[in-house]
Amino acid sequence: MLQVANLEVVYRDVILVLRGLSLEVREGQIVALLGANGAGKTTVLRAITGLLDIHEGDIAKGTVTYNGTEIHRKDASQIVKAGIAQVMEGRRVFAEMTVEDNLRTGAISNKDSAKVKDAYNRVLEMFPLLASRRKDTAGYLSGGEQQMLAIGRAMMANPSLLIFDEPSLGLAPMLVAQIRDTIVDINKAGTSVLLIEQNAKMALSIAEYGYIMETGKVVMDGDSKKLLADEDVKEFYLGLHSEGGERKSFRDVKHYKRRKRWLS
Amino acid sequence: MGFVVVAQVVTQAPVERFLNALGSGVALGAIYAMLALGFVIIFKATQVVNFAHGGLAALGAYLVSYFATVSNIPGRWMGDISVTLQWTLSALLALAVMAFIGVVIERITIRPMIGEPLFAVAMITLGLDLVIRTTTNDLMNNTNQGLGDPWGVLVVEIGFFRIAQTQIVAIVVLLLVGLLLARFFKTRTGLALRATAFDQEVAMAQGISVGKVFAIAWGIGAALAALGGIFSSVAPRGAGVDPFTALIAFRAFPAIIIGGLDSIKGAVVGGLIVGVAEVLAGTYLGGVAWLGIGFGGVVPWLLMMVVLLVRPYGLFGTPEIRRV
Numbered sequence: 001m002l003q004v005a006n007l008e009v010v011y012r013d014v015i016l017v018l019r020g021l022s023l024e025v026r027e028g029q030i031v032a033l034l035g036a037n038g039a040g041k042t043t044v045l046r047a048i049t050g051l052l053d054i055h056e057g058d059i060a061k062g063t064v065t066y067n068g069t070e071i072h073r074k075d076a077s078q079i080v081k082a083g084i085a086q087v088m089e090g091r092r093v094f095a096e097m098t099v100e101d102n103l104r105t106g107a108i109s110n111k112d113s114a115k116v117k118d119a120y121n122r123v124l125e126m127f128p129l130l131a132s133r134r135k136d137t138a139g140y141l142s143g144g145e146q147q148m149l150a151i152g153r154a155m156m157a158n159p160s161l162l163i164f165d166e167p168s169l170g171l172a173p174m175l176v177a178q179i180r181d182t183i184v185d186i187n188k189a190g191t192s193v194l195l196i197e198q199n200a201k202m203a204l205s206i207a208e209y210g211y212i213m214e215t216g217k218v219v220m221d222g223d224s225k226k227l228l229a230d231e232d233v234k235e236f237y238l239g240l241h242s243e244g245g246e247r248k249s250f251r252d253v254k255h256y257k258r259r260k261r262w263l264s
Numbered sequence: 265m266g267f268v269v270v271a272q273v274v275t276q277a278p279v280e281r282f283l284n285a286l287g288s289g290v291a292l293g294a295i296y297a298m299l300a301l302g303f304v305i306i307f308k309a310t311q312v313v314n315f316a317h318g319g320l321a322a323l324g325a326y327l328v329s330y331f332a333t334v335s336n337i338p339g340r341w342m343g344d345i346s347v348t349l350q351w352t353l354s355a356l357l358a359l360a361v362m363a364f365i366g367v368v369i370e371r372i373t374i375r376p377m378i379g380e381p382l383f384a385v386a387m388i389t390l391g392l393d394l395v396i397r398t399t400t401n402d403l404m405n406n407t408n409q410g411l412g413d414p415w416g417v418l419v420v421e422i423g424f425f426r427i428a429q430t431q432i433v434a435i436v437v438l439l440l441v442g443l444l445l446a447r448f449f450k451t452r453t454g455l456a457l458r459a460t461a462f463d464q465e466v467a468m469a470q471g472i473s474v475g476k477v478f479a480i481a482w483g484i485g486a487a488l489a490a491l492g493g494i495f496s497s498v499a500p501r502g503a504g505v506d507p508f509t510a511l512i513a514f515r516a517f518p519a520i521i522i523g524g525l526d527s528i529k530g531a532v533v534g535g536l537i538v539g540v541a542e543v544l545a546g547t548y549l550g551g552v553a554w555l556g557i558g559f560g561g562v563v564p565w566l567l568m569m570v571v572l573l574v575r576p577y578g579l580f581g582t583p584e585i586r587r588v
Contacts, residue, residue, distance in 0.1 A: 049469060075473075077473045088465075088469060092463060092469075094458075101455060105470045108452060153470070
């Protein structure tokens with residue numbers, strides 16, 4: 001469905017952020033893309049969805065293919081029309097607009113008002129809370145509610161692939177679980193998911209396949225179960241000690257991280 | 265100068281004098297509000313401070329003069345129609361042409377500058393203003409061109425209350441513009457414009473074509489500037505379009521700042537406040553010798569300074585204006 005091949009992205013013509021990254025999302029899958037801060041996860045999202053331009057970024061090499069057509073030269077609105085929607089990092093709802101108007105913006109590329117109405121009803125069914133706060137200003141919703149709104153807004157476009165950028169960031173554990181369940185539900189209803197996360201435990205618990213990035217490259221990939229069982233992944237991303245599985249102290253992990261990397 | 269505060273009949277009773285000045289002030293405020301609305305819409309959607317607003321206002325007024333009095337377009341094909349209809353059609357055509365010019369300006373001079381420093385873009389609009397004004401002045405031979413409006417200097421008298429017909433038209437047109445804009449912002453395109461104004465990147469991520477939104481904003485902005493130019497070029501504010509017409513944008517500036525640079529509501533309220541303040545000051549302080557003549561024109565700027573001291577972002581403006 002989505003293939004990213006040997007992608008190289010350069011910011012301001014000088015800073016090479018992605019260095020030959022490849023990944024694939026198959027129809028119906030949840031795929032996790034994991035990595036630490038600054039690994040280039042968000043850049044992958046921007047490259048796929050056509051948002052590099054306004055960040056002065058450029059695809060120097062490589063291709064992004066969606067359902068057989070190359071999309072890396074298309075602009076953002078065409079990519080949304082092709083069926084890829086995104087939930088951006090930090091929710092980014094239109095704080096000054098009402099919940100309803102926020103949702104409407106998600107379907108803006110769809111001229112068929114009957115279909116928009118369908119999508120709207122489906123989203124409200126999925127998030128009953130949004131239905132009760134339809135006329136409220138989005139900025140006054142709580143963080144968790146705003147995340148629901150951001151997801152609902154993306155679902156308004158009826159995407160065949162939905163990309164999440166750190167949906168668990170800054171949310172309480174209970175809300176993280178709720179978001180996780182929502183992602184599973186969306187996937188079950190037929191939307192493929194690319195889940196970009198730092199929270200490896202959450203992401204791998206629902207993903208079928210996972211990629212781990214470091215400084216612009218995929219350093220490891222495989223089935224989620226395999227990744228979860230991998231000693232290095234455990235140490236780096238789950239904070240588990242290899243023997244006995246007990247938690248290392250934060251300082252030890254940090255130290256270890258600095259010393260040992262996949263790429264030297 | 266094309267602007268003269270309407271001379272009030274000296275023998276009026278205080279209440280009559282006040283109400284007449286108020287009517288006149290609201291009408292002047294309507295003109296400022298039209299200009300401010302165009303300016304704010306461009307600023308909101310594109311973050312560009314449009315210094316070419318005055319030039320656009322003058323060009324719009326000139327086009328009406330050309331269509332209505334020189335070429336008689338579209339009247340010449342309409343057969344026997346009333347002067348009011350002939351002029352209204354000419355004015356609408358001028359607005360359409362101005363909207364198109366706004367779109368062209370955006371496409372050629374603003375679009376390539378997306379992502380460049382806003383200061384550079386502002387300088388471009390300053391250059392544009394010069395180009396548009398010089399061209400317009402040339403087109404009208406640097407002289408005064410009447411707009412050929414059907415109302416002329418006619419007034420409506422209700423008891424002691426006197427108001428020029430053009431002033432009534434200006435107020436009605438502002439109301440219409442307000443209603444149309446309120447409607448427009450609820451449509452799909454209007455929603456796209458609002459979304460882009462709030463957060464350009466997120467708007468793009470929703471599939472909104474930001475380029476189209478920019479073009480639409482400039483089209484509407486230029487047409488509204490022209491509308492302000494037209495009403496400032498007819499009696500009693502002016503006697504036709506001339507090389508000074510472009511200065512109206514400068515006079516509307518306090519209105520924009522008082523309302524808040526990025527507020528639609530603020531543009532209307534600010535325009536009306538400034539218009540009323542200017543006329544009231546002209547009426548009551550005109551005779552105060554030590555203030556000198558023309559103190560009315562200073563009052564909007566004083567008002568602006570006071571408002572800025574209390575609310576640095578204007579009455580309705582967003583405290584922090586995001587840069588994208």
